[in-house]
Amino acid sequence: EAGVVQSPRYKIIEKKQPVAFWCNPISGHNTLYWYRQNLGQGPELLIRYENEEAVDDSQLPKDRFSAERLKGVDSTLKIQPAELGDSAVYLCASSLGYEQYFGPGTRLTVT
């Protein structure tokens, strides 16, 4: 069974530029999560989807971050414009029950 797929794996951009991350969850998983993980910290939830509905986006900085999950499968997370403090690993996870399966993450570096 294929795991959670994320792309790109690495991204380096200059501040004020836009960036987008893509996630393909495990087939059949209706719940999808986007996390941000800073160095030396645990993953922090940004947004959670149940199918195509964002059921928890309370931690998403909505002034610059946006996300969508069209047709309840793939999802994209966008930052526009990026700031230096956005440098982190962005993790996508999916689940059918309580156990979350994580992708390898996208390491974003904003210069």
Next chain:
Amino acid sequence: DQQVKQNSPSLSVQEGRISILNCDYTNSMFDYFLWYKKYPAEGPTFLISISSIKDKNEDGRFTVFLNKSAKHLSLHIVPSQPGDSAVYFCGETGNQFYFGTGTSLTVIP
């Protein structure tokens, strides 16, 4: 204010001995606590979970204990192996999803 805390950033254990990783939490309204293992440049991998109605769950060399009165859980690895060297995160799931800051375990051959 951190909802889930892992107060030991690192731990070194001799191969064959027991590794004990600890986690404290503040929110009692959770469904499960999960332990994840993370190697460098990879996403976290699920290791073991415990339901809020249990006090112990065992899977091979891994056992998780839950002390609800103390709001504390621990992961025991016995015997520890060099391949267990990784960062371990505990996380709660239910209505909220919080992870600790991780403990880096080094198993010395």
